[in-house]
Amino acid sequence: MLLDRSRLPVVFIRTNADAETSINDQIEALLEERRPFVLVTDHAPDDHDEETQEERKERALFFKKIKDRMRAYCRGMIVIDGGRPTSAAIKIAAVTAGKAFGFAILFAADEAEAERKGRNLLGSRDDAWLL
Incomplete structure (x- = not known):
């Protein structure tokens, strides 16, 4: 997985890309940069079926460790759903995850819509990254 920061403060989680x-x-x-950002992913909040119990535990411990900083700097997450209807189960999982993480989880049809929604979450300011 790769965090694509080329469009900061909108950050894309590239699930099919490798990182060092x-x-x-x-x-x-x-x-650590202590600046507001929005995450965009094509990875649904409940899409962890193939994870082992140990991997789930590690992920939970990591998010517990960063929870306060995520609440402080992450303004939301946008899930790219390709324009497909979002099931009620996924919407419920998104609301639950959003409450746990402390930020909104929205859905978008494509990257362009996701970036627009992300910038709206940041306050529609192009200079929000400078805060």
Whole structure:
């Protein structure tokens, strides 16, 4: 996985791309900058069926560790759903995850819509990254 920061403060999680560092280290580095951002992914909030119990435990511990910083700097997450109808189960999972993480989880048909929604979450300011 790769955090694509080319459109900061909108950050894309590229699930099909490899990075030299772990996704956890990439998220830590982003949080260390102490600036508002929005995450965009094509990875649904409930899409962890293939994870082992140990991987789920590690992910939960990591998010517990960064929870306060995520609440402080992450303004939301946009899930790219390709314009497909979002099932009630996924919407419920998104609301639950959003409450746990402390930010909104929205859905968009494509990257352009996701970026627009992300910038709206940041307050529609192009200079929000400078805060």
